[in-house]
Each structure stands twice: as structure tokens, then as C-alpha cells.
Amino acid sequence: MAHCENGIFLVVWMLLACHLQPGSCTDEGALQLLNGGTDYQGVLRIFHNAAWGTYCATGWDFNATQVACRQLGYPGAALSSIPFDINSPNGDVWYQNVKCRGDEESLEDCQNEEGPPRAECLRGAGLVKIQCQVSSYLGCIDVTEGSPALTGKSHPQENLSVVSCIEQCRKDGFPYAAVQAPSSCDCGTYGEKPAMRGGSHFDECNVSCPGENREICGGPAQASVYDVSQGSCGGKLVGKNISIVSPGFPGRYSAGYTCRWEATISGNSYTTIKMPVLSLFGGDQVVITYAGETRQVVAEDTFGEFVLDGVSKVVVLFTSESDSAGEGGFMLTLTDDSYCPPVDITNGSLVIDDVMYRPQDIVEVQCDHGFMPYRKYATCAKSGDWYPEPRCIVYNKWNSWEFRRTILFISLIAVCVLFLMFMLTICYLLCGDTKKKNEGRYYGINTDSGEPHAHGGETSPSKEEYKAVGMEDAGEVDEEARDAVIPLASEVDV
Structure with missing residues (x-):
């Protein structure tokens, strides 16, 4: 009985620790965005060494932002550096110079360096502040000066914001909305769908909206484009990657909604469900139904992710109470992921x-x-x-790793021996040629002293040298005298 009571006490203590000590039950490498005003933007923080810290913006780029946003559950990145000021949270700067290809599963899979002291980073590049791509954001497109971004209908707005432009285009029945500061709000038809999702222009849309400085309204010669259909109440959706958002998203939803979405995932593997944005109010709730099971999400709930095996249809029901003022809403993503199943290996x-x-x-x-x-x-x-x-x-020992390792070792030794023999052969040829050249040299007579000396490679002493020692012609010299005048090269110390 005592053991049972001790076990119950331990479980209760662990549960309390998770709630009373922030971060005590957080996974290593977990990410969050802070102080951005919305769930999808802010200062990027990472949980490392049992504490929340930040990234220094030195070396940070769009690829790293893509990885971070996908790890957080968003479709991708919108901005690798947001233009407005954000309060810097406390904590150490864990990393800098993060280098990603862009297809990694998490930032932990990217290369990085240890971060500098916090004060040094703030004086320099600053902390990483990013904006992730919400499902309705299609991208950043170039705009010709004097022309609208989209040709359906224009609604100039003095206090331009993303939400107000989307609402206007939705009211007019257009599927797309484009915003460009200071005042351009253009609606577009299905025929001019921007093919910009994930494009290279994303970072060029970096100007804050006049009506809401925490939203982005295009760039100097660019417009931010949104899918107006995202944020409608209910519908049937089909695809490998599906996003469902609350009515009016990214704006706040109003009271009295009952919305039902039916999502069919076209893949045939595993479906990952995430809610990167979750901000409900009062009695508002999201109910997810799949394969006969139901999962309810209400205000103040936390929602990580879960994976469905072999489920192709998911129903999402959202209700907001009549007295609800509405908060930030929600964003739910369903992604068909190709996971590898466990393997039953014989033996x-x-x-x-x-x-x-x-x-x-x-x-x-x-x-x-x-x-x-x-x-x-x-x-x-x-x-x-x-x-x-x-x-x-x-x-089979002939095919075992030990045998292959031995063969590899012997092969390396053989290569080294062959290389050494090759170098010795080259050395022998070069040195042998020099020796032959020295042995083949002839020696003359010093005209001042009459002593033999090196003759610079001529085949015989010159007549002048013979005259200098009283010999008119080489033919007048007998063999004994000639030998005295021209000794063998091997007998002369050059």
C-alpha cells in the first residue's frame, strides 16, 4: 500500500512540476514565437539546456526561416526579418550563423555556431524576428508602377490593413486580395492566381501596413497577395496539404458561427494534424472527428500534433457562442506525410x-x-x-563487415606501397640522369696555373688551352702527356 501511495505522489508531483515550473516538460529543441502580436510572427526562441533562449540574426536567412516555420506547423516562411520593433525577451542567445538547405525537419538538423553574449548580439545583428506564412498568404508579387497588382477591382484605403482588404474583396466576391502600402487594395479573379507560394520574392514584401503596423502590406514595388477563400465558414477541401482557419482569418472571428469543414487527404500514408495558431475565447470550440474518434479543443487548450495512420477523411466543426467577443482564431493544418513503418526483420x-x-x-x-x-x-x-x-x-565471412574492413586495410597498404615505389622510380630516374651528366663532362686546363679544371661540358680542350702550355695542336701531345692534361672526371675534385 505504501508503494502505491508513493507512486501516486510521484505522478502528482510530476504533473504539478510541468505546470508550476515553466519549461520543465518542454522538449529539447522546441520553438516558439514571442512578442509579435500574433501567433505567426515574433522573436524566435528555442528550448535548449532546460531553458528558453534566442537566435542571433548573424548569418540567418530565408532557408532557416522556412525550416523554423515548418517546425512550428506553418506552411512556410513569409519574412526572415520583420520590419517593426519587437521587445526582446530575456534569455541567453543560444545560436548564430544557422545554415539550412531549406528541406530539414527542424533547426536542430541545420548547421550552427554557439551564440555570442546577449549584449553583443543586440548591439550587432540583433535577435532573429520572423513572420511565418499563414495559409491564406500566397506570396509577394512585382507590381508595375501606376498599375494595380490585380485587375478585378481596386479599393484604395487610407488606413490600409490586410484584414480590411481581405474583407472587402470577400464581400465583392473575388477570390484574391493584394495589398501594397500606403493605400492600394486590389481584388483579383481566378484567372490571375499568383503562382508565388514559396517564391523568392517573399523577403521583398517588408513594409508595414498603415492601418496595422504589425501586418505586412507589400514592398516598394511589390504587393502581398492573399487567398480570400481562406477564412470562409466551412466547405469541402481535397489535397495532400490542407489548411483550415477560423472565419475572417487572419483577423478575429465574430460571434455566432457554426462552421463545418470536410477535408479529404489525397495521400495514402500518414496524416499529421497541427494547430500552429490557437486562440479561442469563452465557450468557443473546435471539434475534430476522424475514423469514428473525436477530439475537442477549447479555450486555453494546448495542441501539439498527432499523426493519423490510414485516415483519409477528417471533419472539423467550429462553433462560437453568441456572447463571444472573438479572439485571434485558429489555424489547423493537415499534411500527408510519408513515414516509414516499423519493419519486422526475420532473424x-x-x-x-x-x-x-x-x-x-x-x-x-x-x-x-x-x-x-x-x-x-x-x-x-x-x-x-x-x-x-x-x-x-x-x-558469410567473405561478405562480412570484418572481412570487408580487412580487405580495405590491405588495399590501402598496397596503394601506399605502389605510391612509394613510383616515387622511388621517379627519384632514381632524375638522380641517375644527373649523375650521368656529371660523369660525361670533360675537363680542360687552367691557362694561368696549368692545372686541370672543369671545362663546362665541351668534348675536348680548346687549341688556346694547348697553346698556353706550349702545345700547338692536340695531335702533338702524346698519350701520356694528354692523360696528364685531361684526367678522368672521376679523379678531379670539381
């Missing part, structure tokens, strides 16, 4: 046995006695398949 198993594996996960294959891995490691591919296939084969 073996994976070293890390999990329920499912994400693309790019690398696992080690271990085999029973008498068997060996076909390949020591297997990678989860983006297609949802393992490469190579994890399997165990009968142990």
Missing part, C-alpha cells in the same frame, strides 16, 4: 524500435547470432520506403 531487428520513422531517419540493423545485416544502416526515404531494405542474411 533481426532495428536498434531503435519505434512506431514510425520520419524521412531521413537512419537506423542501425542488428541481427541474431549466425546472421549479418545486408547493410548495416537503412534510411527512411521521402517516398515512405526503406533504403536499402533492412534485412538479415546468413553470416
Whole structure:
């Protein structure tokens, strides 16, 4: 009985610790956006070494923003540096010079360096402040001076904001809205859908809206374009990546809504459900139904993510009470992800046995006695398949890793020996040629002293040299005298 009571006390203590000590139950590498006024923008923070810290903007780019926003649950990035001032939260600066390709699962998969002291970062590049792409944001397009961004209808607004322009275009029945500071609000038809989602112009839309300085209204020669249909109340949606947002999003929703969305995920693998934006009020609620199960989300709830296996249809119901003033709303994303399933390996198993594996996960294959891995490691591919296939084969010393390692070692030694022999051969040829050249030189006579000396490679002493020692012609010199005048090269100390 005492053991049971102790166990209950431990569980209660752990639950209280999670609530009373901030961050005590947060995963290493978790991200959040702070002080941006909305859930999808702000100072980027990361949980590291059991504490929340920040990134220094030194070396930060759009690829890193893409990875961070997807890790947070958004479709992608909108801005890698937001233009308005944000209060800098406390905490250490954990990282700087983050380098990402753009397709990583999380920022922990990117290269980085240890961050500088906080004061040094604030004096220099500052902290990383980003804006993530909400589902209705299509991108940033170039605008010709004097022409509207979209040709459906224009509604100039003195206090321009994203929400007011979207509401106007939605009221007029147009599917797209484009905003460009200081006052341009243009609506567009289906025929001019901007193909800009994820485009390279995103960072060029960096001007705050006059009516709401925490929103972005295009750039000097660019306009920010939004899908007006996002934010409607209910509908049927089909696709591999689906976003559902509260009515009027990114603005606040009003009271009295009952909206029903039916989402059909076209993939055939796993579906990941996230709610990167969640700000409900009072008795407002979101109910998610899938495969006969129901999950209810109400105000003050937290929602991480969960994965559905083999579920192709999800129903989302949103209700707001009549006395609700409305808060920030919600954004729910459904993404078809190709996960690799666990593998039942005959005569073996994976070293890390999990329920499912994400693309790019690398696992080690271990085999029973008498068997060996076909390949020591297997990678989860983006297609949802393992490469190579994890399997165990009968142990064969000629095909074992130990044998291959031995062959590799012997091959390296052989290569080194051949290289050494090659260098010795080159050295012999070069040195031998020099020796032959020296041995083939002839020596003459010093005209001042009459002593033999090196003759610079001529084939015989000149007549002048013979005259200098009283010999008119080489033919007058007998062999004994000639030998005295022209000794062998090997006998002369040059």
C-alpha cells in the first residue's frame, strides 16, 4: 500500500512540476514565437539546456526561416526579418550563423555556431524576428508602377490593413486580395492566381501596413497577395496539404458561427494534424472527428500534433457562442506525410524500435547470432520506403563487415606501397640522369696555373688551352702527356 501511495505522489508531483515550473516538460529543441502580436510572427526562441533562449540574426536567412516555420506547423516562411520593433525577451542567445538547405525537419538538423553574449548580439545583428506564412498568404508579387497588382477591382484605403482588404474583396466576391502600402487594395479573379507560394520574392514584401503596423502590406514595388477563400465558414477541401482557419482569418472571428469543414487527404500514408495558431475565447470550440474518434479543443487548450495512420477523411466543426467577443482564431493544418513503418526483420531487428520513422531517419540493423545485416544502416526515404531494405542474411565471412574492413586495410597498404615505389622510380630516374651528366663532362686546363679544371661540358680542350702550355695542336701531345692534361672526371675534385 505504501508503494502505491508513493507512486501516486510521484505522478502528482510530476504533473504539478510541468505546470508550476515553466519549461520543465518542454522538449529539447522546441520553438516558439514571442512578442509579435500574433501567433505567426515574433522573436524566435528555442528550448535548449532546460531553458528558453534566442537566435542571433548573424548569418540567418530565408532557408532557416522556412525550416523554423515548418517546425512550428506553418506552411512556410513569409519574412526572415520583420520590419517593426519587437521587445526582446530575456534569455541567453543560444545560436548564430544557422545554415539550412531549406528541406530539414527542424533547426536542430541545420548547421550552427554557439551564440555570442546577449549584449553583443543586440548591439550587432540583433535577435532573429520572423513572420511565418499563414495559409491564406500566397506570396509577394512585382507590381508595375501606376498599375494595380490585380485587375478585378481596386479599393484604395487610407488606413490600409490586410484584414480590411481581405474583407472587402470577400464581400465583392473575388477570390484574391493584394495589398501594397500606403493605400492600394486590389481584388483579383481566378484567372490571375499568383503562382508565388514559396517564391523568392517573399523577403521583398517588408513594409508595414498603415492601418496595422504589425501586418505586412507589400514592398516598394511589390504587393502581398492573399487567398480570400481562406477564412470562409466551412466547405469541402481535397489535397495532400490542407489548411483550415477560423472565419475572417487572419483577423478575429465574430460571434455566432457554426462552421463545418470536410477535408479529404489525397495521400495514402500518414496524416499529421497541427494547430500552429490557437486562440479561442469563452465557450468557443473546435471539434475534430476522424475514423469514428473525436477530439475537442477549447479555450486555453494546448495542441501539439498527432499523426493519423490510414485516415483519409477528417471533419472539423467550429462553433462560437453568441456572447463571444472573438479572439485571434485558429489555424489547423493537415499534411500527408510519408513515414516509414516499423519493419519486422526475420532473424533481426532495428536498434531503435519505434512506431514510425520520419524521412531521413537512419537506423542501425542488428541481427541474431549466425546472421549479418545486408547493410548495416537503412534510411527512411521521402517516398515512405526503406533504403536499402533492412534485412538479415546468413553470416558469410567473405561478405562480412570484418572481412570487408580487412580487405580495405590491405588495399590501402598496397596503394601506399605502389605510391612509394613510383616515387622511388621517379627519384632514381632524375638522380641517375644527373649523375650521368656529371660523369660525361670533360675537363680542360687552367691557362694561368696549368692545372686541370672543369671545362663546362665541351668534348675536348680548346687549341688556346694547348697553346698556353706550349702545345700547338692536340695531335702533338702524346698519350701520356694528354692523360696528364685531361684526367678522368672521376679523379678531379670539381
